[in-house]
Every structure is written in C-alpha cells, then in structure tokens.
Amino acid sequence: MRHYELDDADVAVIVGSGPGGASLALRLARAGLDVVMLESGRWIDPEDFVDDERIAFAQLSWLEARRATGGWTLAQDFPALPAWNGHAVGGTALLWTGLTPRFKDHEFRTRSSYGEIAGASLADWPIDPAELAPYYEESERAMGVSHRQGRPPMPANTSYRVFANGAERVGYRHYATGPYATNVEPYDGRPGTIQDGFNSQGDRHRSKWTPLVSEIPKAIATERFELRPESHAVRITLDAAGRADGVEYLDRDGVLRRQRAALVAVAGNAIETPRLLLLSATVGHEHGLGNASDHLGRHYMRHTTGVVYGQFPEEVHMYRGENMAGIVADESRHDPERGFAGGYYLETISQGLPSFTTFMEPGGWGADFTARVEGYPRTAASWICGEDLPQPGNRVTLSDELVDRWGLPAPEVHYDDHPNDVAMREHAYGRVEAMFRAVGAERVWRAPAMPSGHNLGTARMSADPANGVVDPEGRVHGVPNLFVSDGSVFTTGAAANPTLTIMALSLRQGDRIVDTRRRGEL
Template sequence: MNIDHNDEAIVIVGSGAGGGTLAYELTKRGLPVVVIEAGGYLRNEDYVNDEWEAFNQMAWLDPRTTSGSWRIARDFPNLPAWIVKAVGGTTTHWSGATPRFKAHEFAARSTYGRVDGANLLDWPLTLAELEPYYDKAEIAMGSTHTHGRKPLPANNNYKVFANGAERVGYKHYSTGPYATNAEEYDGRPASIQDGFNFQGDKNKSKWSTLVREIPRAEATGLLDLRPDSQVVQITHDPTGRADAVLYLDKDGNLQRQAAKLVAVAANSIETPRLLLMSGSPMFPNGLANSSGQVGRNYMRHTTGSVYARFDQPVRMYRGETMAGVIADESRHDPDRGFAGGYYLETISLGPAFLASFAAPGAWGREFTEIMEAYSRTAGLWIVGEDMPQESNRVTLNTSVTDKNGLPVPNVHFDDHPNDTAMRDHGYRQAEVLYEAVGSTGSHRTPPYPATHNLGTSRMSARPEDGVVDKWGRTHDVPNLFISDGSVFTTGAAANPTLTIVALAIRQAEYIADELRVGGI
C-alpha cells in the first residue's frame, strides 16, 4: 500500500453537488483539499449526443441489488439509481431545476403530525437559517427567475403545459427556476436550446461543479483532484477521530491518504455503503453509526410521468428537457388525502428512453401507438415528498461483490401509502391538465430509476435520532462530515440539488471557522 503522509489535507469523497461545492468553498478560503472521485474526468466536449451511448458513458453501472415492493425492483433490479460516475457527479446529468424548500418542509413532524409507518423528524435547522445560503447557491448556479436573472424562453412542451395549467386553474407556473443560462452569465454561455443537455451539456450553459466549482478550485492551486479512485474505507485513530481514507486507484492499487478532516459526498447510496464498510471494534456497526440510522430512511421522491398525445406536432424534444414548473400542488393540504406536496415539471425523453420507460416490457398496439405519436407528444414529471421509513434502507449485500471483491449496496424500498396516494393524485392532475388542451390520449409511466437519492445519513438534533448535526458533522466522529443529499432529514417536494449546494456552502463556512479556532 502506498501512503501519503500529508495529514494537513481535508479529504472530500466525491465531486458532485456537495463535494465539488465544498472543495471550491474551502480552497478559496486558503485550505488545501484532496478530492477523491470514483469516476473519470469527462469533459463537456467528450459527451456524445446519443441517449444510450451517453448513458453508458456517464452512468454509475457498478453492480447494485434491489429489494422491496417498489416497481424498480421488478423493472430495473440492477439499476435502482440513475446517477453519474464522473468528475462533477450527477450535476453533469441533472435537469437543472432549482426550487427552494418551503418553511413547513423543514418541520415535517411538527406540521404533518404522526404519520403511521413514517419515521418523520423535524430538521435541526429552519428555512430562515438556510435562506442566506439559498441566495448564495442561486447566484453561484445562475438560477433563472431569481436575483434578476432572465427566464428561459418557453418551448412547445412548456406552452402545452402552461396552457393546461391556466385552464385547470393553477396560478404558480413558469419556465423556472432552472440553473441553465438564458443569457451569458458567470462565464457560461446562454443555452442554445438543443434539447439534449440532460445527457451532458456540451455547451456549458447548464451549471455543474464540472463547469464551475472544480475548475475554480483547481485554479487556486490548493485542489488535488484524483479521479478513477474508489474509496473503500475511512480509518480512525485510537481516540475515534478520522485519520485517513483508503482508496483503490485506477490500476487497482490500494492507496492511503492521511486527513485532518474527512467529508463524504458520495451520494446517498455510496455514502452509507462507505460508512458501513468502515466499521471497526470501536464502531462495530459502521463508522458514525451509534444510532443505527446509517443507511436508513432512504428516500427517492415520489415520482412518475404522464405523456399525452395530440393531433398536431408538439416536438417536446426541442428546447430544454425540463422547461417549466407548476408549484401549486407543492403545498401541504391533507384534504387531498396525503401529507406534503409535489411539483409538476415538464420533461421530454428521446424515442429510445420513451420506449424503455413507457412500461418496461410493453409491446403490441398500445405500445406502437405511443411510439408513432412521438412528435405529437407532450410530457411532464411528478416529483414530490416521500415519507422516510426506517425499513427503507441501504445495506451491504455480502453475497454479491463488485470487481474489487467488496460487498455491493442493496437498496430496499417500499412505497408508503402516502407516497402512493400522492403519485395517484399527480397522475390524475396531469391527465386533467392535458385533457383541458385537447389531448387525444395519454399514458402513465411508472417511476424511473432514482435520481433523487436522499436521507441515509440524516440530520438530527439528538444523536440517537440520526447521523449528523445541523452542520453535517457526524455525532460520533468530530472531524467526519457528510456533504450530500443523504443528510436530508426529510425529502420535501423540491428537486434537491439547490439545497445540497446551499448546505455545502454553509458547511464550508462552518468548517473554515472551526478550523481557525481549533473547534474541530
């Protein structure tokens, strides 16, 4: 094993929304950082404009297993999550939607009351505490409709969506907020409306840590970025403080990087996997897992899509993939039959993905009707708050191993009745919306592999209820932080990336201040 004795570095595992942001925010404050990234260093110019090839180029395809009653276990048993394995993480693949959480979503237990079967808990911070960091995140990402930023133009998919929204009485719909430029901003060009940036934005008009934070951190001279490096263990000293990470480099050689502080931002599946693999006699159930909550309370948002057919061409594939949001249903209104809320967001898929996700395994006349109507189709995605459940969890599958002989993560998920009620309501509202503007038919898609993976190392005021405190600092290990969506106490209705970035900016400020006064 090769050993790096530089123990002054802050080591960050992962370079996506949380890890990439944290790296830049720390290096710009003069702190040396080592970022260890499992994926390769794909640049924007490397992307290919072909759905399947792009998927194989970007996606995390290491083996995973799936269990539970959710449709994913049947439709995509080896692909429970659709995330990216590359520098920049899933920010290189995301839709760009940047809504904020609402105040009540930070206090779900207090607001919703007791929900049978749900492990609800209030966040240990409030919207008021996070608002200044939401501002910083929106400015960094260039969110449209905020801070005087110009909105994106309406494409045809949005025009159908917005006309339907108006006719059914919705009031809160627009072409954003999105972190894709409508005009040149922060060194990034305006969108060319190419309809393909979901698979990787060659134009660099969509924010990602690959485009913004990683290059700026590298420019400080304080970032040591190590791609193609899979972290396999976090070690600790006799006092229980993290002292190093062990990782396999691109040649499969085991390396040790000493650390004065470790921040894990490996996504809500790989983060608990790493903590569980880092167990020791001092931490027999996994590192930072005295509460038993590591890997539990996995959330992936309540999702589903509706695609509607029309007599005239829509060509939903032109312009932005996600081109607009309806926020009216994101309120908490238990009279609808469920707690929490959801958004409706435009979405388009290419023919290959539309065929794959229409109803996996579908065939016959009903299926060919969907495909023949492709150019006349409009589509939207439902994304809403799902309930945290202790039994929904990521564990180590010791009977299945990866290419390095390490146990793969198993993702277990059962829909909560609240999740199902919300999804059904969203399906119906979408169908009513499209019928209001003359759709000739529509179909519902079941949930896709998860892109919003949340909650497996959650924040809590009390150590026995979660894994980290309000700063993302683990309750058990004083110099170990979690910096991704796994810290979410609850999922809220909003797409999570803005909140992950806001929390990372806030966390960087806290870490820098604490290091300065010797508090870590």
C-alpha cells in the same frame, strides 16, 4: 493543479465531486485549506460528451453492481438500476435537468406540521430555515439560476406551452419556465443555452451549471486543491483517539492507496455514502461509522414520482429545447384535505426515443405499444416530484451476495411505498391527465417511476445522536472530524428537486468548518 503527497496529514479529503463535494471543496480551498478530492469516475471534457442518449448513458452513468428490493416498481422493472447516478467528475449534476425550487418552511418541520403518521419516521430538521436563506441566494448566484436576482426567465419551448396552457385551463396559477440552473444568457464564463435538448447528456455547450464547468475549475485555480479521478474510496480510517485520519482508495490501476487527512467529508450520494460508512466499520464502530443508533442507511427517500404522457393531434417535439422546461407549483403546499400529507410539483420532462421506449411502458410490446411509439413526435410528458415519507425500513445495506468489480459488497436499496406516497401519486396522475385533456390530448397514459435521480436521507441530520447520523453541521455523530456533504443528510425530502438545497447546506457546512478550524476546535 497542486499535488499532495499521500502522507500529507493536514489536508481535507473530500470523497465525491458532485454538487455537495465540489461546493465544499471550493469553499475550503478559498479559505486557505488544502483539499484532496477523490472521485471514482473519470474526467470527461465537455467536448467529449455525446449527444446520443444510449452512448451518453454508458459514458456518464454509475453502472457498478447494485440491487433494488422491496415493493417499488424498480425492483421488478429495473432490479439492477435502483438509481441513476453520475460516474464522472461532476457527479450526478452531469445528468440533472436543472430545476432549483427552494424548500418551503413547513418542509423543514414535517413532524410538527404533519403530526404523527403511522409507519413514517418523520422528524423536524434541527436547523432554522432562516439560516439557509442567504446560502440559497448564494447558490442561485453560483448556478446562474433563471428567474432569480434579476436573471431573465428561460424562453418557452413547445412542450412548456402545452404544459402551461393545460395548467391554466385547470385553474393553476403558479407555473413558469424555472427557476432553472442553465444560463439563459452568458453568465459566469459560461454561454447562454442553445436549447439543443441534450442537457442530460452532460451538456457539451457548457451553459448548464455543473461542478465540472464551475466549482472544480475554480477550486483548481486556488492552487490549494487536487482532484484525483478514477480513485474509488473503500474505507475511512480512524486514529487511536477515534478521529478520521485517512481514506483508503483504489486508484485507476486497482492499487490500494491511503491519503492521510486532517478531516474527511463524504459526498458520494445517498447510496454510496452510507455504503462507505458501513464498509469503514472498525473497533468502537462495529456497525459502521456514525451507526451507533442504527440509523445509517435508513430513512431512504427518492421522491414520489411517476410520469404522465399525452398524445396530441399536432406535433409537439418534446425533445426540442430544455429537458425540464417548466414547473407547476400549485400542489406543493401542505393540504391534508387532498387525502395526503405534503405536496408535489409537476414538471415538464422530455425524452429521446431510446428513453421514451424504455420507460413509457417498461416491458411493453404489441400493437398498442407500437402506436405509442409512432405517436412520439406528438407526445408531451410531465414528471411528478413529490415528498415521499421517510420510513426506517427503506434503507441501503451491504449485500451478502452481490459484489462490485472491486470485490466489495454491493449496495442493496430496499424501498416500499408508504400509503401517503400512493395517495399523492394517484392525485398527481389525475391532475396531469386533466391538464393534457384540457388542451386536446387524444390519449393519456401513466408510467411508473424511473431509476431514482433524487436519492436522499440515509445519513439523516439530527441534534440528538440517538435519532440520526450527523449533527446540524453535517458532522458524523461520534467522529468529530468526519462530515457528510450530500443529500444523505436530509432529515426529510420535501417536494423540491434537491440540488439547490444540497449546495446551500454544503456552503453552510464549509463556513462552519472554517470557523471551527480557526478557533482550533477541529
């Protein structure tokens, strides 16, 4: 792997190795730019992943200090874990389950489609959805998404058959085992899945797409890329002209270093990205980089979610096969006659016993709880993934009290449900209950949201600097060579799982950066 000196001033520095940062790094390196990637977590070889939920959680998860506040259930159930993020090379993609629906056109135009909704900060995206179509196609090819471009569908496991049969009986028509970013058959140097049920533990088998087994090795092969794991970014520095000229970071020994840069891209997810921009406050940017209009950290979204469980007379063994083995899309439309704006997907979800006992009734105990645990082999589950509305008060801020292990202010994540979110969740709970009962469930029950895996919107995209943090290319307003390359830039969240859209936006951003550099304008 290529090595760059700290005073090499013509490198692009990318903070974060998840889907956004890794896709951008490969794009830039293949175009001939020199790239240094700073990743806070360790490099973990897939051979060292552990097929045990408890051990894998500790091995792969971001467990630095954080605090959840607000009315959401996580503030009461898991106040120190508002989100479930990866903390290793490959980022949260090591944990993701792989569903890859695209945004629908109306989800790019929520202000125009939904109208004004009290309490919500809806805005139309400042890009044409048609611009993303070729990048969606390229992203699906890069990931090897099933059901797309001639690739076969994922075989159905038992959990999906329960799910699909229930969907059919309540009148749904748009259900399938994907699109899914795990190889059904060998593709792009990765094997086909063995459906071992452990893709949220990193996937030792390598059939699941992650940057660790795809974009990062390819970027290293260009010989224009250096990865520095265990390098925690703490501040972006600016020169006298107001341009980003470096990133300060703590190395694995806790030594503060500074990598000079020609441009900087931040891809730390929607919690760590605004945190870094806030920590980088300086003269002329006293409230953080990109925060002249007070939008940085605001409009945090994490999808309207919840889980419904059904226990059946016969064994289901939901933990066998792929974790998120199917999706129902019928409710993803915008239909205000249901009593809410936007839509949602219903998705299968499987949990190992540690996860099941933790989340199916947080804090539960007693005879009824024990009966549910005893019924685990006969249990199926569905996860709700719906569009929650952005609100300015839902935000990421720096704590005045809590610090991380480096002594830096920890992020506080405040979230309150909007009435639209509550109505959507209630509708979705009822539909899953009907699905499970339609195929013979003996009992069904609801569970609240788990720590957020889809964290979005805290550096929202806007054409006008007064309305957001980054421009339509993901460039931070007011800092011409500083970019954001993750789900923070989402103007609104849509109902779709976000990873495919994050990659598509990063590939588009990479092309814009390369073109601008060639014209001498960056």
